[in-house]
Amino acid sequence: MDYKIGQRVTGTVSGIQNYGVFVQLDSKTQGLVHISECKNGRIDNLPEEFHIGQPVEAIILDIDNYSKKISLSFRQLSIPKVHANPKPGENRNIYKHFWTATRVKAGFKPIAETIEASKSEALGRIRGNKK
Structure with missing residues (x-):
């Protein structure tokens, strides 16, 4: 699959380390959610928050074109998108x-x-x- 920065993706937690959570996006692609992008606030123990096999949704923050590593974020899902020019009738309560x-x-x-x-x-x- 062809992934793009800013794309919302679903996957399953495939690994947990002290520095972040690995998410399997498809059979060939895995991404990393750094601990700072897991949620707002401090996380002391990632295994208490996540478990292997857990279905998750994330946003792609970055794709390294050289190594093809994908950086993901759970935290960005809770931040509303800011549109420079909202369409007429669109919710402007941002x-x-x-x-x-x-x-x-x-x-x-x-x-x-x-x-x-x-x-x-x-x-x-x-x-x-x-x-």
Whole structure:
């Protein structure tokens, strides 16, 4: 089968190591889900979360053209797709996270001049105050 990055695939868990889970996609193709892509949050013991023979669904993150190794993710299934130009009538209720202060218009001012406004905005977000 011809696989593509971003494709949603199904398979079965064929191996579990400390660093990730191997998934058999078809009779000739196997992919790896790194421990960081297994789920949101920390996983201390992969064998407690997964077992060999378990059917799973994943998304292809990367395909190494030279070695033909496939990187998979379970975690990406829970992240909604963000469309740059949604179609009319399409659900636009998609959460987009910004790591910078979006309401504080700092421009190219020194950090010392904008730090207080940025801190108060961040604390407001943490407390749930959406202004």
